[in-house]
Amino acid sequence: MTDLSRRGFFQSAAAAAASGVLGQSIARAANGRTAAAPVVVSSGNGLRATEKAADMIRDGADTLDAVIAGVNIVEEDPDDMSVGYGGLPNEEGVVELDSCVMHGPTSRAGSVASIRNIKTPSRVAKVVMERTDHVMLVGEGALRFARAHGFKETNLLTDKARKVWLRWKERHSDRDDWIGAEDADDTQSNARFERFPCYGTINCCAVNETGELSGVTTTSGLAFKIPGRVGDSPIIGAGLFVDNEVGAAGSTGRGEAVIKICGAHAVIEEMRNGKPPTDACLAALRRIVRTTTEKRLIDKNGRPNFDVKFYAVGKDGSFGAAAIWSKASFAVYSDGRNRLEPCAHLYERP
Numbered sequence: 001m002t003d004l005s006r007r008g009f010f011q012s013a014a015a016a017a018a019s020g021v022l023g024q025s026i027a028r029a030a031n032g033r034t035a036a037a038p039v040v041v042s043s044g045n046g047l048r049a050t051e052k053a054a055d056m057i058r059d060g061a062d063t064l065d066a067v068i069a070g071v072n073i074v075e076e077d078p079d080d081m082s083v084g085y086g087g088l089p090n091e092e093g094v095v096e097l098d099s100c101v102m103h104g105p106t107s108r109a110g111s112v113a114s115i116r117n118i119k120t121p122s123r124v125a126k127v128v129m130e131r132t133d134h135v136m137l138v139g140e141g142a143l144r145f146a147r148a149h150g151f152k153e154t155n156l157l158t159d160k161a162r163k164v165w166l167r168w169k170e171r172h173s174d175r176d177d178w179i180g181a182e183d184a185d186d187t188q189s190n191a192r193f194e195r196f197p198c199y200g201t202i203n204c205c206a207v208n209e210t211g212e213l214s215g216v217t218t219t220s221g222l223a224f225k226i227p228g229r230v231g232d233s234p235i236i237g238a239g240l241f242v243d244n245e246v247g248a249a250g251s252t253g254r255g256e257a258v259i260k261i262c263g264a265h266a267v268i269e270e271m272r273n274g275k276p277p278t279d280a281c282l283a284a285l286r287r288i289v290r291t292t293t294e295k296r297l298i299d300k301n302g303r304p305n306f307d308v309k310f311y312a313v314g315k316d317g318s319f320g321a322a323a324i325w326s327k328a329s330f331a332v333y334s335d336g337r338n339r340l341e342p343c344a345h346l347y348e349r350p
């Protein structure tokens with residue numbers, strides 16, 4: 001662990017200890033039950049998801065049903081432009097969604113990628129798991145399968161997302177014929193480029209008091225992607241991995257980097273070998289740093305110029321999250337309290 005990452009970890013640990021969480025969250029009571037359970041961990045946009053999932057688990061729901069119901073809130077929210085309805089579209093202005101689910105107790109998984117017109121791809125992923133002999137359906141086939149199971153079709157492109165896409169279309173190049181309204185008489189304007197928010201996803205993982213684990217990841221993926229691009233989020237072992245003997249982990253951020261190291265699986269293997277969740281997340285991030293060799297993805301100090309975050313919960317109720325860059329937070333419900341906590345990190349954001 002670098003000094004910076006240690007600082008990030010200890011800040012996170014100190015915040016947890018100050019709130020009385022850390023000691024209990026890793027405790028497993030004498031009767032084998034997870035003392036702090038339910039424990040639900042999610043990305044920073046998942047505070048409503050962790051609360052909903054924890055409520056359902058306390059009421060006796062299955063952990064997978066609970067985390068899916070949690071992320072459905074965000075999938076259906078038009079104001080979250082990184083997930084489900086209202087997500088930012090591909091380069092042609094069409095919203096394409098990715099999601100996968102894993103159910104720890106039965107070691108089953110389901111996934112959909114590049115699915116259009118369905119607000120809640122996580123639910124379709126669960127039906128793939130339950131009602132097919134497959135794990136993953138993509139594109140038109142995934143949509144036809146969803147239709148067969150009665151999912152309602154909706155135009156997922158909200159006006160707000162369309163306007164962001166249009167602005168990107170008009171401003172990302174001065175070598176095409178798309179001109180923004182305010183740029184019409186400005187000869188310099190098309191040379192002015194803007195940075196657009198490109199990433200965003202929700203991951204949510206949970207453990208109940210008997211140590212049953214499940215997880216889900218769902219996203220509209222990289223904004224303005226090439227149609228058909230699939231990121232890490234629907235890929236079992238990359239954007240999500242659950243092993244009921246060990247824990248559950250998921251990711252957000254640059255999917256291409258996560259796929260290359262089988263990110264969530266890497267986190268779980270680190271945990272299997274004894275690392276606590278936060279250290280396991282940091283170890284997987286270091287693999288990403290090591291395997292990022294493309295010059296266009298490295299800053300002048302040799303560090304990735306993008307971010308990735310991993311989130312993890314252990315079978316014993318321990319939990320943690322880490323990002324490449326500082327100032328990230330994650331949502332967690334444990335010991336009856338729902339809150340945001342800082343992620344550990346490798347590097348201090350300039």
Ligand code: ASP
Binds near residue numbers: 219233255
């Ligand atoms: N991981 C997602 C993807 O690459 C995007 C994100 O999490 O921001 O599709």
